[in-house]
Amino acid sequence: MNEDQTSMHHKLLIIGAGASGLMAAVTARDLGIDTAILDGNDRIGKKISMTGDGRCNITNESTATETDEAAALLRKYHGGQSDFPLPVLRQFGIRQTIDFFHVLGLPLTRLKEGFMYPMSLQAASVLDIFELALEDRSIPVYLNRKVVDVTVSKEHPRFTITCRTETEEQVVYTSEYLFLCTGGLTGQNAGTDGSGYELARRLGHTLVEPVPAIVQLKVQYPHLKALSGIKIQGQAHILANGEVVRSESGEIHFAEYGLSGPPILQLSRKAAFHLARGDSVTVSVDLMPGRTEEEVVEFLEMNWGTFEHRKVAESFTGFIHKKLIPVLLKEADIDQQPDLLCQDLSWRTKGVFYKILKRWDFKVTGTHSFENAQATAGGIDTRELVADTLESKLVPGLYMAGEVMDVDGDFGGYNLQWAWSSGYAAAMALGKHIFK
Incomplete structure (x- = not known):
């Protein structure tokens, strides 16, 4: 995962190496898309390591037996558009999440009230598995890269991303497609400072003012x-x-x-x-x-x-x-x-x-405060996104996944489930667009 200074352009760049960004990267690479990740931290998944009291509540199986699992799961989510998550949840729900981690080599176990954790009951296991998955797929991860600006061009390359390094140097990357997977305002010790909101606003998007949730x-x-x-x-x-x-x-x-x-x-x-x-x-x-x-x-x-x-x-x-x-x-x-x-x-x-x-x-x-909260309510207005693909209606080629948008889930693993579901849906939508 060391930076190759000669490879500053990728078909897809993902800003954020959290849950949704990691899911999107693995899915996109499996589809054959040249994918790389940018993150301001010194390691991937820093916030994941802090979830579930250090055990990582990956999902919640309590609605998995419902006749319409996606509709039952939808009741656990909130935002300005109540039905917005449904097309994404239909694509990638609880069963698919469990199967995905099983394929990566991480079996899950169920505890009280349907809470699903890695069998080791250690959040570190989730990060270890993703590190192996990134290595297996040769996905570059550029760490200590704090994105400070994004510009859009009508010509190739479409997106220009300016980053600041830990030594205050500026590094520029380019891509044809861009995923914003920057999280909300919770887990600020893990680097989720809400900067993704400002990037989205610079690109024309509207922010539903965030408030702490699960707090x-x-x-x-x-x-x-x-x-x-x-x-x-x-x-x-x-x-x-x-x-x-x-x-x-x-x-x-x-x-x-x-x-x-x-x-x-x-x-x-x-x-x-x-x-x-x-x-x-x-x-x-x-x-x-x-x-x-x-x-x-x-x-x-x-x-x-x-x-x-x-x-x-x-x-x-x-x-x-x-x-x-x-x-x-x-x-x-x-x-x-x-x-x-x-x-x-x-x-x-x-x-x-x-x-x-x-x-x-x-x-x-x-x-x-957000420092004590487990989720952010509010975020980028979902009326400006296509519900089943999560692509921006304002900036073609820009996709969002995870907590950055105005979708938040209940206590008990539902916010991580949204990260997995939305990261997958965005990557699959991009794959269908590229490969028709």
């Missing part, structure tokens, strides 16, 4: 310190200006800054977009999602009636996390009455408990 939420609540460290099974709803916009169930984590856990991470993109618009955003937590409001009232009344001689704090034992009980008492303004019996509860206090157990509201004040 923790900051909330305003007086007793956060007391809640910190508690994990509960429940349901969370995101409300924007009082209207529920999305709901998720699972393990909710309380922290000193606010809320986290899988349901919160899934909801975070909605919260981030509405906050960016200036909307009022609330997280409402349901501590007893298996019961209706009426059933909760009936349950509590029966409990308090049966054990009317017990203290109120004791009446929650067994069905509420023990560390939550003092906070519930504070919410009901009876924390200074430790000996209050169930038989002495007022209707007002009972009403507070009814509400909290089903609709415990937290005002969202923000999200953690």
